[in-house]
Amino acid sequence: MSHGKIAPPLVLINLKCYLEATGTKAVQLARYAEQASAKFGVTVAVAPQTADLRLVSQQTKVPVFAQHVDSVKPGSHTGHVLAESVLEAGISGILVNHSERRLEAGIIEDTITRARDLKLTTVVCANTSGIAAAVASLGPDMIAVEPPELIGSGVAVSKAKPEIITDTVSKIRRISSQVTILCGAGITSGEDVKEALRLGTQGVLVASGVVKAKDQAAAIEDLARACR
Amino acid sequence: MSHGKIAPPLVLINLKCYLEATGTKAVQLARYAEQASAKFGVTVAVAPQTADLRLVSQQTKVPVFAQHVDSVKPGSHTGHVLAESVLEAGISGILVNHSERRLEAGIIEDTITRARDLKLTTVVCANTSGIAAAVASLGPDMIAVEPPELIGSGVAVSKAKPEIITDTVSKIRRISSQVTILCGAGITSGEDVKEALRLGTQGVLVASGVVKAKDQAAAIEDLARACR
Amino acid sequence: MSHGKIAPPLVLINLKCYLEATGTKAVQLARYAEQASAKFGVTVAVAPQTADLRLVSQQTKVPVFAQHVDSVKPGSHTGHVLAESVLEAGISGILVNHSERRLEAGIIEDTITRARDLKLTTVVCANTSGIAAAVASLGPDMIAVEPPELIGSGVAVSKAKPEIITDTVSKIRRISSQVTILCGAGITSGEDVKEALRLGTQGVLVASGVVKAKDQAAAIEDLARACR
Amino acid sequence: MSHGKIAPPLVLINLKCYLEATGTKAVQLARYAEQASAKFGVTVAVAPQTADLRLVSQQTKVPVFAQHVDSVKPGSHTGHVLAESVLEAGISGILVNHSERRLEAGIIEDTITRARDLKLTTVVCANTSGIAAAVASLGPDMIAVEPPELIGSGVAVSKAKPEIITDTVSKIRRISSQVTILCGAGITSGEDVKEALRLGTQGVLVASGVVKAKDQAAAIEDLARACR
Numbered sequence: 001m002s003h004g005k006i007a008p009p010l011v012l013i014n015l016k017c018y019l020e021a022t023g024t025k026a027v028q029l030a031r032y033a034e035q036a037s038a039k040f041g042v043t044v045a046v047a048p049q050t051a052d053l054r055l056v057s058q059q060t061k062v063p064v065f066a067q068h069v070d071s072v073k074p075g076s077h078t079g080h081v082l083a084e085s086v087l088e089a090g091i092s093g094i095l096v097n098h099s100e101r102r103l104e105a106g107i108i109e110d111t112i113t114r115a116r117d118l119k120l121t122t123v124v125c126a127n128t129s130g131i132a133a134a135v136a137s138l139g140p141d142m143i144a145v146e147p148p149e150l151i152g153s154g155v156a157v158s159k160a161k162p163e164i165i166t167d168t169v170s171k172i173r174r175i176s177s178q179v180t181i182l183c184g185a186g187i188t189s190g191e192d193v194k195e196a197l198r199l200g201t202q203g204v205l206v207a208s209g210v211v212k213a214k215d216q217a218a219a220i221e222d223l224a225r226a227c228r
Numbered sequence: 229m230s231h232g233k234i235a236p237p238l239v240l241i242n243l244k245c246y247l248e249a250t251g252t253k254a255v256q257l258a259r260y261a262e263q264a265s266a267k268f269g270v271t272v273a274v275a276p277q278t279a280d281l282r283l284v285s286q287q288t289k290v291p292v293f294a295q296h297v298d299s300v301k302p303g304s305h306t307g308h309v310l311a312e313s314v315l316e317a318g319i320s321g322i323l324v325n326h327s328e329r330r331l332e333a334g335i336i337e338d339t340i341t342r343a344r345d346l347k348l349t350t351v352v353c354a355n356t357s358g359i360a361a362a363v364a365s366l367g368p369d370m371i372a373v374e375p376p377e378l379i380g381s382g383v384a385v386s387k388a389k390p391e392i393i394t395d396t397v398s399k400i401r402r403i404s405s406q407v408t409i410l411c412g413a414g415i416t417s418g419e420d421v422k423e424a425l426r427l428g429t430q431g432v433l434v435a436s437g438v439v440k441a442k443d444q445a446a447a448i449e450d451l452a453r454a455c456r
Numbered sequence: 457m458s459h460g461k462i463a464p465p466l467v468l469i470n471l472k473c474y475l476e477a478t479g480t481k482a483v484q485l486a487r488y489a490e491q492a493s494a495k496f497g498v499t500v501a502v503a504p505q506t507a508d509l510r511l512v513s514q515q516t517k518v519p520v521f522a523q524h525v526d527s528v529k530p531g532s533h534t535g536h537v538l539a540e541s542v543l544e545a546g547i548s549g550i551l552v553n554h555s556e557r558r559l560e561a562g563i564i565e566d567t568i569t570r571a572r573d574l575k576l577t578t579v580v581c582a583n584t585s586g587i588a589a590a591v592a593s594l595g596p597d598m599i600a601v602e603p604p605e606l607i608g609s610g611v612a613v614s615k616a617k618p619e620i621i622t623d624t625v626s627k628i629r630r631i632s633s634q635v636t637i638l639c640g641a642g643i644t645s646g647e648d649v650k651e652a653l654r655l656g657t658q659g660v661l662v663a664s665g666v667v668k669a670k671d672q673a674a675a676i677e678d679l680a681r682a683c684r
Numbered sequence: 685m686s687h688g689k690i691a692p693p694l695v696l697i698n699l700k701c702y703l704e705a706t707g708t709k710a711v712q713l714a715r716y717a718e719q720a721s722a723k724f725g726v727t728v729a730v731a732p733q734t735a736d737l738r739l740v741s742q743q744t745k746v747p748v749f750a751q752h753v754d755s756v757k758p759g760s761h762t763g764h765v766l767a768e769s770v771l772e773a774g775i776s777g778i779l780v781n782h783s784e785r786r787l788e789a790g791i792i793e794d795t796i797t798r799a800r801d802l803k804l805t806t807v808v809c810a811n812t813s814g815i816a817a818a819v820a821s822l823g824p825d826m827i828a829v830e831p832p833e834l835i836g837s838g839v840a841v842s843k844a845k846p847e848i849i850t851d852t853v854s855k856i857r858r859i860s861s862q863v864t865i866l867c868g869a870g871i872t873s874g875e876d877v878k879e880a881l882r883l884g885t886q887g888v889l890v891a892s893g894v895v896k897a898k899d900q901a902a903a904i905e906d907l908a909r910a911c912r
Contacts, residue, residue, distance in 0.1 A: 017305040023316035049310060050278040051317040068307025076435070077245040079296025079329030082277060088251035089279040101307030102788040105781065109814050130793050133821035137859070138814050175821070175859070208304070325561065332558040337586050358565050361593035365631070366586050403593070403631070473761040479772035505766060506734040507773040524763025532892070533701040535752025535785030538733060544707040545735040557763030664760070 006063050006092060006121050008180050009227040010203030011044045011193070013210050013220070014067065014095065021211045026052040029210070030060040032217040036224040037062060044224055047095055050081055057090025065123065066094040068101045071110040083114050093121030096140065099148045109138050123182065123205070129168040136175040143172060144205040146184035155186045162199055169200035188219070190226030203227070234291050234320060234349050236408050237455040238431030239272045239421070240372075241438050241448070242295065242323065249439045254280040257438070258288040260445040264452040265290060272452055275323055278309055285318025293351065294322040296329045299338035311342050321349030324368065327376045337366050351410065351433070357396040364403040371400060372433040374412035383414040390427055397428035416447075418454030425455065462519050462548060462577050464636050465683040466659030467500045467649070468600075469666050469676070470523065470551065477667045482508040485666070486516040488673040492680040493518060500680055503551055506537055513546025521579065522550045524557045527566040539570050549577030552596065555604045565594050579638065579661070585624040592631040599628060600661040602640035611642045618655055625656035644675070646682030659683065690747050690776060690805050692864050693911040694887030695728045695877070697894050697904070698751065698779065705895045710736040713894070714744040716901040720908040721746060728908055731779055734765055741774025749807065750778040752785045755794035767798050777805030780824065783832045793822050807866065807889070813848065817855040820863055827856060828889040830868035839870045846883055853884035872903075874910030887911065
């Protein structure tokens, strides 16, 4: 059930709660990711819904991320997402503090600590350069920069506001030289990806640009090809 | 993947975030439930963690409940539990407003409405007779009465405070003659179950009494036998 | 500092976080309420922001409501609104579960219980007839029906969707014959008020219709006159 | 209503929701703070409950802090604490992210930005050195370090775990040379204060050590004297 090391450059596809990527459709999308990954030698990972983690993990070889994990320990926590549970389901990492699932500052730190103990890769989302710098102090493996006004817009942050990316990269690098930086929000094409990499990031976090594409396989190929 | 109609009397086992009932251990516990159900002709259902819903649903025939579902519709809701997703994973019903996952009043109503549209059975938890009466107005399929001070205590509410149960049953029945009423909190033995049924409920919601039992299979059998 | 009994018909003005009703402007608006109340023999109450409760209470004679109170007891609860604190500031009652400040079902019950102990009048907001019926079981003094899609719209629920009001009144009355029912959302004119009373309610909860009016005094007079 | 510049060393007293510091008792405690401040030439500030801010601000000359402010702008936000409202009530600053009122990371940043626009001093609480370093990136005026396990314990963090303070100071200073650092949690005596200052902080955040003291005036004097 090991899905390999997550080495940048990375294309991470967030399946959100889209019906176009739920259940068997999540598996199908992950297969496209697998094929693109093999074809271009680039890591392509997916973040399905919690109920689909094991299914995707068992039926494909791509790294699988949880979209959210609660910072609880095993015990009486009805309705929460336990790290040990999603780990057993085969995940490699977790998204933390996505703008649609924001967390208290202390919970972000707790989640990173728990993930580290379980050898899960953390991708902490930040919607401003200030938050990106702040979370860099908490020691995550990766930071994804996602200005919320561009999420789902089809306008790539790397093109619309390149200075947000360079400013954020610069602020993060003052605090951490090692953390991997992903560029999110509005990424839809290989051109967006190239621009994101040129601006100093090591990959992209993408959602509707792939999931809502008429041809999901082609959309993923386009992004992966640009990462070479 | 249909797991049959949920007819009372019902033993519903909440697996919470217990490691003793995570992943393959959730399946094992569900198998015990399946066997007890067949042996005594009583419905025994389980509520595993979200990541285990499909696994348990595919490998056993017991009715499977989600511990929590968010009231979102398909779309951009990273890190939420979509009803359509857990439905595709094979569940029959959902727990709503458990005392470890309390919801705003309006969200309880929204969740019941969404579940009804998807033909999912709702079990709404209430920790006082007042809340039980209140949620009865919202039209759930079942109400589980769980005084929080007895949860996980090993002291059955049906024995420690029988008047809570009779009072709650009475208040609920003034508003709804049809809703199924479950007795929760501290249930560990068949004797507790018999007392709960005698007080006017149609089943039990149990967690640590089964999951933490030295012999889970025997614990489930004891509860199911008492329901005949 | 006693501000008298709150007898229906009632016009309750929610000042929200509007700058037009903050600080000294809250006092000014409360004076208009006082004058209209005296002129027409109708109870007109105001719900200022927490920091303005004492100021309004000391400088006018209208009943003053808190917009929200936390269900905490005295102690270590930094940043919360303690019932004893706002009581000492001179309030007569509290708004509970406004659609802009929704509460868990259990918290609504706790808040009503605490308020009753402190002899504070509770006005619980409900945005559907189902929630209105549900909260009726919790024993509040008043219920305000506010369909969220009409809040701040300038379209009175009593005119746009009179069946929501009659349906809600009917559902509430099956559970409680005594609770006072207020009609909220979109109320701006005396005509709206008359219609609301005609449909079986005992008053109105209003906000922008008064606070954002060019002539706040005239707007309040219009509402109070219609209650006679 | 100007309460003067807030220059370290600073003793900041959080009144929480203690009845011993509610309403007129908040004013009394603030008078003791005023006297100690004058006697020792040290800034002593208080953070009363929201409903008491104006009262304390009007009747004393000490700097007054809000215990919490919501990051909303003027408008339809029933039951929230608007910065403009508490500013008009006479405050000089705000506590942000107290461990009893934790905030999402993005909300901390928004609150700091709003406070800066309104010329309000921000004291952001951090319960670990990691969070302290993280919030330093967000540009607050002050950071208060409060390990939650020592809050209200009567055991001063400066004595029980001095390495937490020195480690935190060191991590903060790598990011900001200017932010004022306060030491919180368990501070009860002048000796605790001296130790805190010796470890590199510029003041203390204290609550029960003063509010619950048999002689509040003497307790404040003891802390202020140690700051000289």
